[in-house]
Amino acid sequence: xxxxxxxxxxxxxxxxxxxxxxxxxxxxxxxxxxxxxxxxxxxxxxxxxxxxxxxxxxxxxxxxxxxxxxxxxxxxxxxxxxxxxxxxxxxxxxxxxxxxxxxxxxxxxxxxxxxxxxxxxxxxxxxxxxxxxxxxxxxxxxxxxxxxxxxxxxxxxxxxxxxxxxxxxxxxxxxxxxxxxxxxxxxxxxxxxxxxxxxxxxxxxxxxxxxxxxxxxxxxxxxxxxxxxxxxxxxxxxxxxxxxxxxxxxxxxxxxxxxxxxxxxxxxxxxxxxxxxxxxxxxxxxxxxxxxxxxxxxxxxxxxxxxxxxxxxxxxxxxxxxxxxxxxxxxxxxxxxxxxxxxxxxxxxxxxxx
Amino acid sequence: xxxxxxxxxxxxxxxxxxxxxxxxxxxxxxxxxxxxxxxxxxxxxxxxxxxxxxxxxxxxxxxxxxxxxxxxxxxxxxxxxxxxxxxxxxxxxxxxxxxxxxxxxxxxxxxxxxxxxxxxxxxxxxxxxxxxxxxxxxxxxxxxxxxxxxxxxxxxxxxxxxxxxxxxxxxxxxxxxxxxxxxxxxxxxxxxxxxxxxxxxxxxxxxxxxxxxxxxxxxxxxxxxxxxxxxxxxxxxxxxxxxxxxxxxxxxxxx
Numbered sequence: 071x072x073x074x075x076x077x078x079x080x081x082x083x084x085x086x087x088x089x090x091x092x093x094x095x096x097x098x099x100x101x102x103x104x105x106x107x108x109x110x111x112x113x114x115x116x117x118x119x120x121x122x123x124x125x126x127x128x129x130x131x132x133x134x135x136x137x138x139x140x141x142x143x144x145x146x147x148x149x150x151x152x153x154x155x156x157x158x159x160x161x162x163x164x165x166x167x168x169x170x171x172x173x174x175x176x177x178x179x180x181x182x183x184x185x186x187x188x189x190x191x192x193x194x195x196x197x198x199x200x201x202x203x204x205x206x207x208x209x210x211x212x213x214x215x216x217x218x219x220x221x222x223x224x225x226x227x228x229x230x231x232x233x234x235x236x237x238x239x240x241x242x243x244x245x246x247x248x249x250x251x252x253x254x255x256x257x258x259x260x261x262x263x264x265x266x267x268x269x270x271x272x273x274x275x276x277x278x279x280x281x282x283x284x285x286x287x288x289x290x291x292x293x294x295x296x297x298x299x300x301x302x303x304x305x306x307x308x309x310x311x312x313x314x315x316x317x318x319x320x321x322x323x324x325x326x327x328x329x330x331x332x333x334x335x336x337x338x339x340x341x342x343x344x345x346x347x348x349x350x351x352x353x354x355x356x357x358x359x360x361x362x363x364x365x366x367x368x369x370x371x372x373x374x375x376x377x378x379x380x381x382x383x384x385x386x387x388x389x390x391x392x393x394x395x396x397x398x399x400x401x402x403x404x405x406x407x408x409x410x411x412x413x414x415x416x417x418x419x420x421x422x423x424x
Numbered sequence: 425x426x427x428x429x430x431x432x433x434x435x436x437x438x439x440x441x442x443x444x445x446x447x448x449x450x451x452x453x454x455x456x457x458x459x460x461x462x463x464x465x466x467x468x469x470x471x472x473x474x475x476x477x478x479x480x481x482x483x484x485x486x487x488x489x490x491x492x493x494x495x496x497x498x499x500x501x502x503x504x505x506x507x508x509x510x511x512x513x514x515x516x517x518x519x520x521x522x523x524x525x526x527x528x529x530x531x532x533x534x535x536x537x538x539x540x541x542x543x544x545x546x547x548x549x550x551x552x553x554x555x556x557x558x559x560x561x562x563x564x565x566x567x568x569x570x571x572x573x574x575x576x577x578x579x580x581x582x583x584x585x586x587x588x589x590x591x592x593x594x595x596x597x598x599x600x601x602x603x604x605x606x607x608x609x610x611x612x613x614x615x616x617x618x619x620x621x622x623x624x625x626x627x628x629x630x631x632x633x634x635x636x637x638x639x640x641x642x643x644x645x646x647x648x649x650x651x652x653x654x655x656x657x658x659x660x661x662x663x664x665x666x667x668x669x670x671x672x673x674x675x676x677x678x679x
Contacts, residue, residue, distance in 0.1 A: 074546050074555035075539055078519040081556065162513045303527050309514050310524065313507045316476045318578070319500030319528040364514030 085368040088361055092375040096144065099379060103140040103386045104132055107393070142279035142287065143385045143399070144378035146340040147350055149291040151377025153333035154351030155358070155369055156298050159305040160329045161235040167351040168337035170239065171224060171330075172246020173217045174348075177341040179249040180216025181271045182256040184209040186264050209271060210342045217338035220245045225327060233326040234312075274347030274400025276385050283343045294336040298370050301329060305366040347381070347400045349407045354380055360414045380407070427452035427582065427613045428473065433482030435465075435472050442468045444637040446482070450615060450630070452581075455608040457624040458617045460634035461657055466617035467508065469634065470584045473615070474505045486582070500528035503582035504575035506568075508590060515560035518551055518570050525577025542577055549573045549603065565596030572603060583607060585616040589623060601627040621648060621672045648672065 105112065115128050150168075157166040168174075188208055220242075227241045228234075257265050298305075304325045307315035312322050337351065354377040355369065362368050381399065384406055388397040428450040435443040443465045450456050458466045471477040473484055475491055484491045491499060504525070516524075522545055526538045546552050549569050554562065559570060568588060575583055588604070589597040597620070605627050608614045618624050624631060625645045633640040633647060635656055641647045653661050653672065660675040 074519055074552045075543060077556045078517075078523075081517070159514070162511075164513065303524075303530060306516075306520075306524055307527055309516075310512060310521075311507065311510050313471070313476050313505065314510060316496070317474050317500060317503075317505035317507075317584075318524065319495075319497035321496055359514060363520075364516050365520050 081363075082368075085362040085365070085372070088358075089368065089372050089375065092372060092379055096375055096379045096382065099382050099386065100140050100144065103143070103382055104136045106386055106390050107131070107136060138281050138284050139276055139279045139385070140382060142284050142344070143276050143382045145284065145287045145291050146276065146344055146347065147354070147377040147379070147381030148295065148374040149287070149336040149340045149377075150347060150351040151354035151358075151373045151380070152295055152298055152370060153337045154353075154377075155355035155366070155373040156301075156305060156329050156333050157351075158355055159308055159366060160326050160333070161239055162308065162311070163235055163239060164356070165352070166235075166239070168334050169346075169348070169351060171242030171334065172220050172244075172249060173334055173337050174341055174346045175246040175249040175253070176217040176220035177213040177338060178268070178272050178346065179253045179256075180213035180342075181209045181345075182253045182260075182268045183216070184212035185267045185271070186256045186260045188212070213342040214338050216249065217334065217341065220249060221331065221334040221338070225331065228327060228330075233323045235326075238326075238330065272346050273398035274341075274345040274403070275396075275398040276344055276381075277396060278344055287339055287343065290339045291336050294332045295370075295374055297332050298329075301325060302366040302370055305329070305370075309364060309366070345398070345400060347403055349403045350377055350381055353407045353411045357411060357414055425452045426450070427486065428615075429485040429488070430473070431483045431485065433472065433479055433484060435468060435477060435479060435481075437468075442637050443472065446637075446639060448632060448639060448642065450613065450632075452613050453608055453611045454613065454630045455605055455628045456613070456615045456630040456632065457628035458615065458632045458634060459619070459621065459624055460640070463636075464634040465637040466634055467586050470505070470586055470615065470617055473582075474503055474584055475499055476505065497528050500578060502580060503584060504578040504580035506571050506575050506583070506585040506588060508586040510571060512560055515558050517556050517558055518562070518573075519546075519555045521559050521570055522546065522551070522573045522577050525574035528578060541579065545573045545576045548576070564591050565593070565599065568592060568596070568600055569603070572600070576607075580612065582613045582615065585614070587618060588616055589618065589620060597623060621653070624648070625670050625672065645670065654678070 115125075118128075154167040157168060157170070158164060160166065223245045224238055224241045228238055231237045253268070257268060260268065304315070304320050307318045307320045308322065308325065315322050340347070355373045358369055358373045358376050362372055381403065384402040385399040387406070388399045388402040391397065426449045428448075430446050430448040433443060433446045434441065446469070458469060460466055468477065472479050475496065486502060494502070519542070522542050523534070523538070525545075526534060526541065530538065546555060549572065551569060551573055554566060559567060562570065572585070572588070583604075585604070588600050592600060601623055604614050604616065616628075618628075625648050629644060630642075631645060631647055632642050633652065633656055640656055641652055648663075648670065650661055650663055653659065658678045660678060662673045662675055664671045664673065
C-alpha cells in the first residue's frame with residue numbers, strides 16, 4: 071500500500087535535488103561571473119573585499135559593473151523563464167511564451183518610437199559600442215508602455231471572446247505582427263544612425279544593467295515569482311484541460327487572465343531594460359520539464375533558478391569569449407540553448423522515465 | 425432520497441438552445457444513466473450540473489441547496505467530473521494526477537491525510553502497479569481508471585462521467601462499469617452520459633432519456649423498450665431477455 075507513496079516521494083526527492091544543485095551552481099557561477107571579465111579578478115581579490123582588505127579598484131569594478139550585471143542576469147533569467155513556464159501552462163501550448171504573444175515585437179516598436187520620434191539614439195564612437203543610446207530611460211519607458219499596450223489588446227479580446235488559449239495566441243500573434251509592421255515603417259523613415267540604434271537596442275544586452283534597473287526588477291520580478299508559486303496548483307489543473315480545471319474548483323478565466331498579465335509584466339520589464347533576450351522563456355521551462363516532469367509545484371521554482379543560471383552562464387561567456395569585446399547575450403542564449411534543447415529532445419524519446 | 429433536483433433549467437450556447445426546461449430528480453446513491461442520440465444534450469447537462477457551463481435560466485439544487493450559492497471550490501468537494509477526452513499537454517505521473525484531485529482541499533501545502541486518501545483510491549482502483557507511469561503512456565482502460573481515481577480523490581458525493589466507456593475494449597468497459605456500480609453501492613451518486621444502451625441497461629438502475637434537450641422519459645431500465653428506443657433514436661430494435669438482463673439488438677435505421 072505504501073509503495074506508491076514511497077515511489078512518489080523518491081521522485082520528489084529527485085526534484086528537490088535538482089533544485090538544490092541548480093541553486094548551488096547559481097551561487098558558484100555568480101562568483102565566477104564576478105571574477106571574469108575584461109579585467110580579471112581572481113577569487114582571492116574578491117574574497118579579500120569581504121574581509122575589508124580589498125583594494126579600491128577591485129571594489130569599484132565589482133560594485134559598479136560586475137555585481138549589478140550578474141544579479142540582473144539572474145533576475146532577468148528568472149523573470150523570462152518563469153513567465154514562459156506559466157504561459158505554456160496557461161495557454162496549454164508548448165510554444166507559449168510572452169514572446170509568442172508578441173511582447174518582444176511590441177517592446178521593439180516602443181524602442182523604435184523612442185529612437186526615431188523622440189530622438190533617443192545617437193552615434194558614438196568607442197571600441198566596443200558603435201552606437202550609444204543616449205536616453206536609455208526614454209527607450210525603456212516607451213518599450214514598456216508599448217508591450218503593455220499589446221498585452222491590453224490581448225486581454226480586451228480575451229474579455230470579449232472568452233479567454234481560450236486559441237483566442238489569446240492568435241490575438242498575440244496578430245498584435246505582434248502589427249507592431250512589427252510599425253517598427254518596419256519607422257525604420258523606413260529613419261536615418262542610418264537611428265536604424266543602427268534600433269537594431270542595437272534589439273540585441274539583448276545585460277550591459278545596460280545598473281543598480282537602479284536591478285531594484286526596479288526586484289520590485290516586479292520577486293512578487294510575480296511569488297504569484298506564480300501561489301498559483302502552482304491552478305496551473306497544474308489547467309494542464310489537464312479547462313473543464314477538468316473548472317471541476318477541480320479553478321476559476322479558469324481569472325487564472326488565465328491574471329497569469330498572463332503578470333507574466334507579460336515581468337517579461338516586459340526585462341525586455342524594456344535589456345532588449346530582446348531570445349529563447350530563455352521558451353526553452354528553459356522545457357529543459358526543466360524534461361528533467362523533473364511537469365508538476366508546476368517543482369517546475370516553477372526550478373525553472374526560476376535554472377533560468378537565472380542559464381542567462382548568467384550565457385552572459386559570462388558573452389563577456390569573455392572574445393574579450394575585450396562584449397557580445398550581446400541575446401546571441402549567446404540561442405547558440406547555447408538550441409543545441410542543449412535538441413539533445414534533450416532526442417534523448418527523451420529513448421527514456422520513458424526520468 | 426433526492427440528491428440533485430433540476431428545476432425548469434434551460435441552457436443555450438450563444439443563441440442555440442440545447443437544454444429546454446428540464447425538470448429532473450436524481451436519487452442519491454444510484455447509478456443514473458443519461459441517454460439519448462448525438463446532440464440531445466447529454467454532455468451539456470453534465471457540464472451544467474457541474475457548473476462548468478453557467479446556467480442562466482432555472483436552478484440546480486443539491487441537497488435542496490442551489491449550486492449557485494456554492495463557491496467553485498466548495499462545489500469541487502461535493503462533485504467531481506470525468507471528462508470524455510482529456511487533452512493533456514504536459515502529462516504527469518499517475519500519482520501526480522490523483523494528487524491533483526486533492527486540489528480543492530489543499531491550501532498552501534498537502535497534509536498527511538491527503539496522502540492517505542490517495543493511497544485508499546490507488547488501492548480501490550488497483551493503480552499501485554502503475555503509480556509512477558506517465559498518464560499519456562497508459563492504455564485507454566488504465567487512463568480511464570486514473571481519471572476516475574482523480575475524481576474520487578475529491579471525495580465527492582456526486583460523480584459525473586461523460587462517456588466513460590467510449591474508446592474502451594469490452595473487458596475494460598465492463599471493468600469501468602463495475603467500478604461505478606460499486607461506487608454507487610458505497611453511497612456515491614453516479615451520473616453518466618452513455619451511448620451504449622446495453623451497458624446502461626445492464627448496470628444503471630435509473631435512466632434519463634433526453635431528446636433534443638427535453639426529457640423524453642425517466643425511470644428504471646424498463647423504459648428501454650422497443651417503442652421508446654424507436655422514437656428516440658429512429659432505429660428499429662429487438663429486445664431479447666437473457667437471464668436477468670435485456671439485450672437490445674439494433675435492426676435498422678428508420679429513414
